[in-house]
Amino acid sequence: MLELAILGFLYEQPLHGYDLKRRVAHLTGHVRPIADGTLYPAIKRLERSGWLERQTEPGSRAAPRHMLTLTSAGREELLRRLREAGETDISDENRWFTVLAFLRHLADSVAQAEVLRRRQAFLTQPSSFFYEGAQPLRAEEAGDPFREGILTIARATSEAESRWLDATLARLDAEA
Amino acid sequence: MLELAILGFLYEQPLHGYDLKRRVAHLTGHVRPIADGTLYPAIKRLERSGWLERQTEPGSRAAPRHMLTLTSAGREELLRRLREAGETDISDENRWFTVLAFLRHLADSVAQAEVLRRRQAFLTQPSSFFYEGAQPLRAEEAGDPFREGILTIARATSEAESRWLDATLARLDAEA
DNA sequence: AGCTTATACCTAGATGCCGATGTATATCGA
DNA sequence: TCGATATACATCGGCATCTAGGTATAAGCT
Numbered sequence A, B: 001m002l003e004l005a006i007l008g009f010l011y012e013q014p015l016h017g018y019d020l021k022r023r024v025a026h027l028t029g030h031v032r033p034i035a036d037g038t039l040y041p042a043i044k045r046l047e048r049s050g051w052l053e054r055q056t057e058p059g060s061r062a063a064p065r066h067m068l069t070l071t072s073a074g075r076e077e078l079l080r081r082l083r084e085a086g087e088t089d090i091s092d093e094n095r096w097f098t099v100l101a102f103l104r105h106l107a108d109s110v111a112q113a114e115v116l117r118r119r120q121a122f123l124t125q126p127s128s129f130f131y132e133g134a135q136p137l138r139a140e141e142a143g144d145p146f147r148e149g150i151l152t153i154a155r156a157t158s159e160a161e162s163r164w165l166d167a168t169l170a171r172l173d174a175e176a
Numbered sequence C: 001a002g003c004t005t006a007t008a009c010c011t012a013g014a015t016g017c018c019g020a021t022g023t024a025t026a027t028c029g030a
Numbered sequence D: 001t002c003g004a005t006a007t008a009c010a011t012c013g014g015c016a017t018c019t020a021g022g023t024a025t026a027a028g029c030t
Helices: A002-012 A017-029 A036-048 A072-083 A087-091 A093-106 A109-124 A145-175 B002-012 B017-029 B036-048 B072-083 B087-091 B093-106 B109-124 B145-175
Strands: A052-057 A065-070 B052-057 B065-070
Touching: A002 A017, A002 A036, A002 A052, A002 A065, A002 A072, A002 A093, A017 A036, A017 A065, A017 A093, A036 A052, A065 A072, A072 A093, A072 A109, A087 A093, A087 A109, A093 A109, A093 B093, A093 B145, A109 A145, A145 B093, A145 B145, B002 B017, B002 B036, B002 B052, B002 B065, B002 B072, B002 B093, B017 B036, B017 B065, B017 B093, B036 B052, B065 B072, B072 B093, B072 B109, B087 B093, B087 B109, B093 B109, B109 B145
Parallel strands: none
Antiparallel strands: A052 A065, B052 B065
C-alpha cells in the first residue's frame, strides 16, 4: 500500500524522499503514521525493481536530495497495480482510499469503472460485525452503545459511499 | 489488534481457536481476512505471556479442540489495553472499531468516556488527504472524481461518528 | 559562536503477518 | 466406499513494518 502510494505520487511528478514522506503522511498518515524506516527501504525496493531512478541534487535548505523519477516500467507497474488491485485493496478502507487517490492515472474510464464496480460489489454483499449464531445483529440489537456505534457508523459510511459510487459510475458509463 | 480481538472475545466466554477465527473474521475479516498462520501463533504468544490457558476437549464434529480461557492476568491485560490504547488504535478505523467492540468490558463509564474523548479529539483536529502547498484541498477542488469521493466519504463518516460520539458521551457523563 | 530546528537520508534488529503447506477427524452425498 | 467438505490445529519461509538509533547540512536565533 505504501509502494502504491509512492508510485502514485511519482507518477505525477519527480519528488525527493522527504517530500514524498510529507505527501504519504497526509494521505494515510493522519490515520497510520509512516516511519522513516518504512519509507526509505520501500524506495530502495522500488529502485531495485527498476521502477524508479534517483538523481542526487544539492538540497535547497539542507543535505543533498535524491530526486526520484518513475521509469516507464514504473509507470506500467502503477497502472497494473491499479487495474489488478488485490482483494484487500478493495475491502480495506485505508488501502481502498490509496487506490482511489491514484485511480485518475488509469486514464481509461472503462478500466476505472471496473475497479469501482469491484468496490460496489464488496459493499453490496451483506456483512455484519457481530453475529448471534448465524443471524447478523442490527445496530439496535448490538447489546451495548459501543457496538451500536460501530454498526451505525459503518452504515452511514457505506450509504455515503454507495451514493457516490452510483453517481460516479453513471458518469463514467456515460463517457464510454 | 488481533491480540486485542482475541482477548476481547475470550473475556466474554471460553472459545476454541476455530470459533475465535470465525468471530475475528466477522469483526475485521470481511475487510481484512485473518490467516491461520496469523491466528494460531498469536494464540501461542498470548498463552506464553500467561494471559490464556488451554484445555483439550474432544471436537464436536472433528479433530480435538483446544478450549481457550482467559486467566485473571489476561482479563487485566485486556482492560489495560483498552484504557491505554495506542495512538494508532485511536486513529486507524480498523483498530478503533476493535477497541469499540470490547469497550463495554471496561465497565466504568468514566474510563469509557475518556477513550471516546480521545477519538473525538482526533476527529476534531483538522486534517485533509491532499494539499496544495500548505492549503488543504476541499472535496470540490480535489481535481478528479475519485479524490472528491475520498473527501466526500471521509466527511460523511466523520459527521456520523461525531454525532454518535456526542450523544454517547452525553449519556455516559449523565451516568457518572 | 553556539544552540535549536527543520531538512534529508540511512541501517539494524525485532516482530507480526501472510501464503503455502501439512496433519487429522467427522459428516454427507454419490 | 469413495471423495468432497467442514472442522480443527500447526509450522515455516519470506516480507513489510515499526522502533530506535545514527549521520549530515543549512537557517535562524540568541
